[in-house]
Amino acid sequence: MPPAMDDLIADFVCEAREMLEALEGELVEWERDPDDRERLDAIFRFVHTVKGNCGFFDFPRLEALSHATEDALSEVRKGERRADSRLVDAVLAILDRIGEMVEDIEAGREFSEGDDAALIAALVPSLSDAVGEANPQAARTDNPLGEAAARPTGQLRTVRLPVQLLDRVVSGVSDMILAGNELARQIDACGGGSGLEASYKRVSSILTDLRVSIMQARMQPISLLFSSYRRLVRDLASELGKPVAFEIESGQVEIDREMIELVREPLLHLIRNAIDHGIELAEERLAAGKPAIGNIRLSARQTGNQIRIGIADDGRGMNADRVAERAIAAGVLTAEQARKLSPEQRLALICEPGFSTADEVTQLSGRGVGMDAVRNSAVRLGGSLTIHSTPGAGSRIILNVPLTLSIVPSITVRAAGQVFAIPRSYVDEIVRPNKDLSFHNVGGMRHVLLRGHEHPCFDLAGVLGIESEKPLDRQTLVMLKLISGSVFGLGIDGIEDHGELVIKPVAPRIIGTGFYVGVAQLDDGQAALALDIAGVAAAGGISSDIQRARFAEASAQAGEGEAQLESAITFDGFDKRRKAIVTSAVERLIEVGAEAVSLGAGEPQLVFDQTLIPLHGVDASVLERKKVSVLLLHDGERRVAYAMSDAVDTAALDLTTATRAGSSTVVLIDGAPVELVECHALFAAASGGFDGGSTCRLPLGDRWCRDFLKPLVEARGYQVVEDRDAPVDLAIVVDEREADAPAESASQAATVLKITSRRKRGRGAGGSIYRYDRDALVAALDDAQVAAQLGDAA
Amino acid sequence: MSAPLLIVKIAGDRIAVPAERVHSVIELSRIVPVPRAPRFIAGLTTLRSRTLTVIDTACALGLPESTEIAEFALVVESDGCGYALMVEAVENVESGEPAPCRPDVKLADGWKRAAQGLVETEAGSLLVIDLDMVIAGPLQDQAA
Structure with a gap:
């Protein structure tokens, strides 16, 4: 066969396969609504295309099948016959056979044996199917494709690529990024001045863009996945004799190709x-x-x-209490524990391993059979599973999965000389080792006391059966939050890095250990295993929702006995002094790179979450460090950051010992004086002046006013108003012009401030102020504000 | 049907493997261990942007430890994952047709399970093994 012919066949195979995939859903829809002309046309178009191509390529069997189907469908199109389930079954069977044949053609095999005649015979209508044999329209000959043949125009131009090619490009880009990192290290090693840095930066930013676009190219509409279940629902429903309508609502949602394959099984289940x-x-x-x-x-x-992804049915639903009873009977938990669970937590018991028993298994699936597998796979993918159900009204199961598996924001940690990756989504906070952390043994587990809460903790190396460098009490603790909400500490030897990692699947036997989800490649080309946090937690003795209920109960009891002392976090400041902050003001503890700290003119600032927040407690020595630990304080509206130089602990604060010493407050903690950081003062400073709600109008048409003066006015707590007629507390007039002045003095402004560009100190003619006499301007603005507030009060 | 066979050394024995399954042969450098993994998984190594699971071939077959150090590995793909099967040496490629094992040839226990047949070469009969059995690991591990 000439090569050109091969290309044509490959095109045919590809087109046929795509059309087939698209048709799967259409057919079932069509059966539901046989008069749906559009669906009928789509199916007709497919068999017509196949028929046309077969003649050309000389595939007589394929031609006979498509021809017979075309004939049957064309009768339906002409209104001579109705599409009933018998016809749909027959057409489905033929499409399956055509699909097999297309696969054979692609693989260059002979067609497999099969009785085409029986399939074709099934298309012939039984007598009762015929409608109006005397249909006068029947004799009409029309263009077999009709208006449906007109392909929609104005679509995006697309090309068809083999998926393997796309995967190769993705892995090529990954290789380039790794090679780029290697290059960056070598450029660094050469020292500055080589002039390569700028070029390298350019290359690396292009690479980053490229990676984003190529990842987008791998996205597929989720509707493709969803439609593939139509057939399953139809077949299953008829097998069980339960009529089921299957609705799909996927909008324009797209999902990574790899992820589609990973959720296919759980969804099927x-x-x-x-x-x-x-x-x-x-x-x-x-x-x-x-x-x-x-x-x-x-x-x-x-x-x-x-x-x-939501799967909702309007069936019999599940009774949370019944589920709990069954779970108790199966020994998943005790009746005592079950009583403390919320209805939702009880429903979640169907996902507990060991919930289902063999006698519930039907030939298809037992409710609960494999639900633990479904939930595990959701969690492995970095997602979650929730179950809602109303007895008698139906159930709704929600499967949450990330958009793509490929890139996961992660931190890398060191344990026993080996590097592991942890998805950042689990990380609650990082606690550095320090002698003031208090550890206790509670219920056979080591616990660490953080801000008044006991958290179980264990050594990662120990769970993995490798030798740790330090004992748990001297390790860094990564506090991890499980999907169930419980927080535990994972002891590690140190934090290596953080960044986005490309997590790839790894051998099933490694996944099977339950400790890992995949493997990532670090910048230096080394492999790092990505930890399965749920699995590690379980191995460490922390698991599932039930445990959490137990903890919640335990901590509630502990809370009752405690005296109502204020709890505080103690730490060493950059000024080497021990300080304390009340816990209620602390939102979280974070670690940032020194580059996020700005010590420029004015107050130090911290870049956090793409905003600037005031940073206290730092001095110039912060720039000598690579990383800084920072307490984020929050008053419900604003954030302020406070830097720590070392050590964190919690302490009960007895405010009766507080003494004012000069400008600061000192409290006694364990007999030692500690400076209490006054949150009120920090937030007062952050809030700038008072927000007096005073209004000011200035000529915004003037560029100087808009760009230079307006920020100053706003910083003094004014709200700038544009409306020329609105009453304002202050009106600003620049270089008093005939046109503006009478208007402003006549308007409803309590005070008029005149600014001039003539250089003069103090108030000039007519009380005008030189525009760069900053002190005088600020004083005038504040005076007017005070006057306005006094006026309001009066 | 005659297929190319790669002759390698595993646990001191010369063994033939189907050459078409082997993507490449690499020299093993750093191996990152996988804690808690079955013993026959020696760790992970990287080949450009791919991560390969390194299999201690002798251990996977349940053979006694060899005195020779396996410093090479055969890169093999299975189920979408890449593996590096440790071998002590890679000799040459021969072509031959594996014949069923003859009753007069006695195989050590470890080799029996993975044996695909025997092939006659100039250097005598060689055992041909199934690489998927190596990747699957020893039996007792599968049950666990």
Whole structure:
């Protein structure tokens, strides 16, 4: 066969396969609504295309199949026949056969054996199917493609690429990024002045962009995945004799190709469960006052970096109490524990390993059978699973998964000389080792006391069975928050780095250990295992929702016995003095790179979450460090940061010992004096002047006023008003011009401030102020504000 | 049907493996261990941007430890994951057709499970092994 012919066949195979995939869903929809002309046309177009190509390529069997189907469908199109389930079954069977043949063609195999004649015979209508044989329209010959043949125009131009090629490009880009990092290290090693840095930066920013675009190219509409279940629902529903309507709502949601493959199985399981156990038989439904046809709805929404996939059915639902009873019977938990769970937590018990018992397994699936596997895979992917159900009304299961697996913001940690990656989404805070941390043994587990809460903690190396460099009490603790909400400390030898890592799947036998989700490659080309936090936690003795209820109970009891002391965090400041801050003001403890700190003119600032917040407690020595630990304080409105030079601990604060010493307050903690950081003063400073709500009008048409003066006016607590007629507390007139002055003096301004560009100190003619006499300007602005407030009060 | 076979040295024995399965042969440098993994998984290594799971071939087959150090590895793909199977030496490529094992040839326990057949070469009969059995690891681990 000439090479050109090969290309044509490859094109045909590709087109046929795509059309087939798109058709899967259409067919079932069409069966539901046989008069849906558009769907019929789509199916017709496919068989017509296949028929046309077969003749050309000489595939007689394929031609006979498509020809017969085309004939049958064309009768339907002409209104000579109705599409009933028998016809749909027959057409489905033929499309399956065509699909197999297309695969054979691609693989260059002979067609597999099969009785095409039986398939074709199934297309022939039984007598009762014929409608109006005397249909006068029947004789009409028309263009077999009709208006449907017109392809939609004005679409985006697209090309078709083999997926493997795309994957190769992705891995090529990853290679380039790694090679780029290597280059960066060598440029660094050469020292400055080589002139390569700028070029390297350019290359690396292009690479970053390239990676983003190529990742986008791998996105696929989730509707493709969803439609692939239509057939399953249809087949399963007819097998079980439960009529089911299947609704899909996916909008424009797109998801990484890799992720599609990973959620395919769990979703399949959930849909199977819904039909098998959720939806009742038609007669039961009618008896319960529901429509005979059950409804299953598959939906997808994108929120940020997550995709929420919902599977809702209107079946019999689940009774949370029954689930709990069964869980108790199966020994998953004790009745005591079950009593403390919320209804939602009880439903979640169906995901506990060991919940389902063999006698519940039907030929298809048991409710609960494999639910632990479904939840585990959701969690492994960095997602979650939640279950809602109303007995008698149906269930709704939500599967949350990240948009892509490929790039995960992570921190890398060191344990026993080895580097591991932890997804940043789990990290609550990082606690540096210090002698003041207090550890206790509670219930056979080591606990660390942080801000008044006991958190279980254990050594990562110990759980992994490797030798740690330091004992737990001297390790850095990464506080990790599990999906269930419980927080535990993971002891490590140190933090290596943080950044975005490309996490790749690793051998099943390694995943099977339950400790890892995949593997990442670090900048130096070394492999780092990505930890399965849920698995590590379980191995460390911390697990599942039930445990959490136990902890919650324990801490509630502990809380009752405690005296109502204020709790505080103590630390060493940059001035080497021991300080304390009340815990309630602390939002969190973070570690930032020194580059996030700005010591420029004015107050020190910290870049956090893309905003600037005032930073206290630092001096110039901060620039000598690579990283700074910072307490983020929050008063409900604003944030202020306070830098620590060392050590964190918590202490109970007895405010009766507080003494004012000069400008600061000192309290006694464990008999030693500690400077109490006054949050009020910090926030007062951050809030600038008073927000007196005073209004000011200035000629915004003037560039100097807009760019130079307006910020100053606003910084003094004024609100700038544009409306020329609104009453204001202060009106500013620049270089008093005939046109402005009478208007302003006549307007409803309590005070008029005149500014001149003539250089003069103090108030000049007519009380005008030189525009760069900053002190006088500020004084005038503040005076007017005080006057306005006095006026308000009067 | 005659297929190319790669002759390698595993646990001191010369063994043939189907050459078409082997993407490349690498020299093992740094191996990152995988704590808690089955013993036959020696660790991870990287080949450009790919991470390979390094398999201690002798251990996977349940053979006694060899005195020779396995410093090379065969890069093999299975189920979308890359593996590096440790071998002590890579000799040459021969072509031959594996024949069923003859009753007069006695195999040590470890080799039995992975044996695909025997192939006659100039240097005598060589055992041909199934690489997927190596990747699957020893039996007792599978049950666990």
